[in-house]
Structure formats: C-alpha cells, structure tokens
Amino acid sequence: MSQLMLGEHQLGTATLVSRTSLTAPTTDTLKAALYLVSATKDASTTVYNTTGEVSGTGYTAGGVTVTNATAPTSTNTSATAGVAFFTPSASLVYTTVTLATAFDTVLLYNSTQSNKAISVHTFGSQTITAGTFTLTMPANTTAAALIRLATT
Amino acid sequence: MLVTTTKGDMDDSLLEKREGTVDNDNELTTWVEYWLEGELVHRSAHVTLKKTVTLTSSVASF
Numbered sequence: 001m002s003q004l005m006l007g008e009h010q011l012g013t014a015t016l017v018s019r020t021s022l023t024a025p026t027t028d029t030l031k032a033a034l035y036l037v038s039a040t041k042d043a044s045t046t047v048y049n050t051t052g053e054v055s056g057t058g059y060t061a062g063g064v065t066v067t068n069a070t071a072p073t074s075t076n077t078s079a080t081a082g083v084a085f086f087t088p089s090a091s092l093v094y095t096t097v098t099l100a101t102a103f104d105t106v107l108l109y110n111s112t113q114s115n116k117a118i119s120v121h122t123f124g125s126q127t128i129t130a131g132t133f134t135l136t137m138p139a140n141t142t143a144a145a146l147i148r149l150a151t152t
Numbered sequence: 153m154l155v156t157t158t159k160g161d162m163d164d165s166l167l168e169k170r171e172g173t174v175d176n177d178n179e180l181t182t183w184v185e186y187w188l189e190g191e192l193v194h195r196s197a198h199v200t201l202k203k204t205v206t207l208t209s210s211v212a213s214f
Contacts, residue, residue, distance in 0.1 A: 119205045123179045130158045131196030
C-alpha cells in the first residue's frame with residue numbers, strides 16, 4: 001500500500017509527466033511471473049525474485065509482459081467513500097510451455113520500477129504439458145477489478 | 153484438429169481427450185488433457201480470476 005501512496009506504479013495509459021521524463025509521459029512495464037505451490041508469495045512480497053518461480057520448456061524467468069493499457073478508474077459513492085480500481089487489459093498467456101511442477105500463484109510486478117511487487121494472486125494448483133496456460137482477468141468494474149483501493 | 157503434444161503435433165483423433173472445470177469463489181478454471189496410450193502428452197488450463205486484491209481505508213473528516 002505504501003508503494004501505491006508513493007506513486008511508485010504508473011498503471012495503464014500514461015497521463016502523467018513523471019519520474020523519468022520532464023516532458024513526456026511514460027508508462028511502466030508490468031510483468032507476471034508464476035510460482036510453485038511450494039513458494040511463499042503473499043502480501044508481504046515486495047519485489048520479484050526467482051525463488052520458487054516455475055521453470056520449464058517455453059517459460060522465461062520473469063514471466064510475460066502484462067498489457068497495461070487501461071488507466072485506473074475511480075468512482076465516488078459519497079464525499080468520503082469510493083473505489084479506485086485497475087485491471088490489466090488483456091489475459092496473461094503462457095504459450096506452449098511445459099511446467100511439470102505444480103504452481104498456484106502469479107505475481108504482478110513493475111519491471112520499470114526495480115521489479116517492485118504490485119499484487120499476488122493464487123488459484124488452484126496447475127501443471128501444464130506442451131500446452132498453454134491462460135489467466136483471464138476479471139471485469140474491470142468497481143466490484144470485480146483485479147486491484148481495488150477502497151475508502152469508506 | 154492438430155494438438156501440440158510432447159511428441160509433436162498430433163491429430164486429436166489419435167488421442168483420448170479429458171476435460172474438467174473448477175468453479176468456486178476464487179476462480180473459474182477449465183482444463184483439457186490429451187492422453188496417448190496412458191501417457192499424458194498435452195495439458196492446458198484456463199483460469200479466470202474472481203477474487204480481487206482490495207485495500208480498504210477510512211477517510212476522516214475534520
């Protein structure tokens with residue numbers, strides 16, 4: 001949460017003239033890495049690392065680049081309550097991979113900002129054999145978006 | 153239809169197909185497997201995340 005409050009992640013379509021340029025907007029590159037069931041990745045994870053990351057044919061350490069084209073949105077339900085939310089604008093697709101050891105976690109992180117972690121998501125244990133693993137994002141709405149920052 | 157397998161691309165008519173679904177509060181997952189003579193030669197999975205990461209705070213008024 002502190003990283004969000006410090007403005008360390010520029011999500012979605014760039015609108016701010018920020019850190020790396022005084023004249024042009026920049027957009028951070030987000031990535032998504034997969035982790036084994038045996039790995040410990042949770043809300044305390046602050047940065048991407050390879051400990052516990054999956055490995056196998058067709059998978060590159062660090063994972064895949066996340067399509068980061070939708071800017072965060074906010075809605076207010078009162079003077080003090082509202083929700084800001086963000087969802088990557090495309091599915092995460094790991095094409096033609098073999099991941100023989102069970103995995104159940106994806107780490108979303110900001111490779112532009114020193115690989116700082118954004119969020120960790122878990123799902124049922126999976127293996128992939130000469131196949132494709134697809135993670136489809138939830139709807140980018142107030143109630144369902146992947147990352148939500150709510151005030152009450 | 154050709155299927156990518158551990159033995160190269162194969163016509164699905166030569167393979168045994170198994171499918172499954174998991175639907176709970178956290179995810180909707182579908183998976184498909186192709187087997188050849190008792191050996192798993194292809195497995196793909198498609199996970200739709202349902203549970204979001206939510207940070208909640210209270211706004212105070214002065």
